[in-house]
Amino acid sequence: MDVTEVVHWGRDLDEYCQMFALTDQDLDKRILGCSDGPACFNAEMTRQKRSVVSFDPLYGLPLAHIEERVRHGAEFGRSYSSAHRHDLFRWGTQGYTNVDDVADRHEAAMSLFLDDFRTEGEGQRYVAxxxxELPFADDSFDLALCGHYLFLYSHLLSLRYHLDSIHQLLRVAREVRIHPLIDLTPARSPYVEPVINALRAEGHHISLLDLGRYERLANGGNVTLQICRR
Ligand SMILES: C[S@@+](CC[C@H](N)C(=O)[O-])C[C@H]1O[C@@H](n2cnc3c(N)ncnc32)[C@H](O)[C@@H]1O
Structure with missing residues (x-):
């Protein structure tokens, strides 16, 4: 299945904690959820009285279009997961036993996002x-997270775009975490090494966080890139 555009397919807080290796201490930081889209990370964190600003082009659309994108994302995600069930996932490591478990969990997360967004709308917590580009002042956040966008859509986004985006994330937050490092073939994105080399040459501190038993995706999908500004 060809993926010709970015899919709206979101995850829950528990999955965010695992894919970004978030500790309780991390959750108390001022967090930017870049490309959060229809994830319910913000909704769940807000219930816990924690601070997240989610940033995504999705939030600028009329509500009916957002609902339609989420519906389409849910359908596409279910059939894509099914088509790639042998090469994209590591089964059993995350309590997932089959494609329907994965898809059902995403749909529950997106439904929670929609409930929250219907009340909250675009503005303080959901920024379009x-x-x-990022419309935030320098150091507005302690930690910026970017999940399932950079690297994953390497066939649609250039290396220059990746570097410009990461520089912006590092401008608004001292620490950036990006997950996963695979593209949709699925193999490690060809941009991972050049991005790491360029950032290291600029003096930033790079770590590859091994997510250990939390190996939800195949081909190195259990690694998160952590960049700490120099
Ligand atoms: C697969 S979803 C990931 C949602 C969430 N981060 C997660 O991991 O569950 C990818 C998101 O990237 C967003 N996106 C597309 N273009 C973008 C851009 N130029 N800047 C930031 N995010 C973008 C999409 O709108 C979509 O919500």
């Missing part, structure tokens, strides 16, 4: 816009 798109990388490589």
């Amino acid at each position: 816009g798109g990388l490589p």
Whole structure:
């Protein structure tokens, strides 16, 4: 199945904690959820009285269009997961036993996002816009997370775009975490090494966080890139 555009397919807080290796201490930071889209990370964190600003072009659309994108994302995600069930996932490591478990969990997360967004709307917690620009002042956040967008859509986004986007994320937050590092073939994105080399040459501190038993995706999908500003 060809993926010709970015899919709206979101995850829950528990999955965010695992894919970004978030500790309780991390959750108390000022967090930017870049490309959060229809994830319910913000909704669940807000219930816990924690602070997240989610940023995504999705939030600028009329509500009916957002609902339609989420519906389409849910359908596409279910059939894509089914088509790639042998090469994309590591079964059993995350309590997932089959494609329907994965899809059902995403649908529950997106439904929670929609409930929250219907009440909250675009504004303080959900900010509309798109990388490589970020409409936030320098150091507005302690930690910026970007899940299932950079690297994953390498066939649609250039290396220059990745570097510009990461520079922006590092401008608004001292620490950035990106997950996963695979593209949709699925194999490690060809941009991972050049991005790491460029950022290291600029003096930033790079770590590859091994997510250990939390190996939800195949081909190195259990690694998160952590960049700490120099
Ligand atoms: C697969 S979803 C990931 C949702 C969430 N981060 C997660 O991991 O569950 C990818 C998101 O990237 C967003 N996106 C597309 N273009 C973008 C851009 N220029 N800047 C930031 N995010 C973008 C999409 O709108 C979509 O919500």
